[in-house]
Amino acid sequence: MNTLLNTALGLAHRGVPVLPLRAKRPPANCSACRDTACGGRPHMRTPGPCRCPLPCHAWAAATTDPRVLASPQWAADWHHADVVAYHPGGAGLTVVDLDNVAAIEWARAALPATRTVATTRGEHWIYQGTMRSANAVRAGVDVKSLMQYARWLGPGTGHMTALPDAVRVLVDQAAPVRVPVRPTATRNASRYAMAVLDREAASVTGSSQGERQTALLRAVRAVGRFVAWGDLDRTTVEEAFTRAAESVGLSPGESRATIRKALNYSIRTAWPRKTA
Ligand SMILES: [Zn+2]
Ligand SMILES: [Zn+2]
Structure with a gap:
């Protein structure tokens, strides 16, 4: 039997939902x-009727069902896979993914010790408990729990501790800042527009794999009118969204095209500014 599938079945038996990954991609x-x-699977953020027998929908394909894992429909993906992934949230866990040495040093100072697993350049710190996932909560740090997958790189070492507030706070701080929508005086317009840009870029950074493209489109359109009104310059907006899109794994080419199209559309269709 395929060794990865074997590992996957072992994890599934312990209640950890798994899926194959190839070159870090589902x-x-x-x-x-x-x-x-198809509308998506029933347990996705926007629930749909999808019962596809293939491992579609990234983290949402992860399962503990051995019949699905060993089914002929999944066989080709196990064959081409190079690693097993798991859905931390589905296993009641949160993975703090530390990308590099600097991020590990930060975690050692800021977070309680827990079970750790070595990754290619960094470490996974695994806590008991689930939360909303978010990428790039600080430099080199992703939080993977609900609606996310993480690479299974072995059981790791150390005693697993309960998810601390110090991790929850990271994602709360990275959450979109709610800016009240109100007519603004012209002298404050740029500052207001900048706050909206920050908020919308953060909503892209916090989007999941399945919705990042839609999130990017929605966010760019929300900001386009400020470019039309001259409150923000186009380059600033394009750069902010390109960074956000890349942080959730969209390719630069793909995201630049989406951003350009969405901006053109909303500039063309922007309403004249309302004055208070
Ligand atoms: Zn589907
Ligand atoms: Zn499918």
Whole structure:
């Protein structure tokens, strides 16, 4: 039997939902599931009726069902996989993914010790408990729990401790800042527009794999009118969204095209500014 599938079945038996990964990516959706045309799986953020037998929808494909894992529909993806991934939230866990030495040093000072697993350049710190996931909560740090997958790189070492507030706070701070929507005086317009840009870029950074493209489109359109009104310059906006899109794994080419199109659209269709 495929060794990865063997590992996956062992984890599934212990209640850890798993899926295959190839070059750090989950299997691509099948043609019926492409762009979530199927509506998505029942446990996704926007629940849908999808019962696709293939490992579609990234983290949402992760399962503990040995019949699904060992099914012929999953066989090709196990064959091409190079690592097993798991859905931390589905196993009641949160993974603090520390990308580099600096991030590990920060964690040693800021977070309680817990079970750790070595990764290629950094470490996973695994806590008991679930929370909302978010990428890039600080330099080199992702939080992977609900609606996310993480690479399974072995059981690691150390005693697992309960998810501390220090981790929850990271994601809360990275959450979109709520800016009241109100007519603004012109002298404050740029500052207000900048706050909206920050908020919208953060909403892209916090989006999950399945919705990052939609999140990017929505966010760019929300900011476009400020470019039309001259409150923000176009380059600033394009750069902020390109960074946000890259942080959630969209390719630079793909994100630049999406950003350009969405900006053009909202500049063309922007309403004249309302004055208070
Ligand atoms: Zn499918
Ligand atoms: Zn589907």
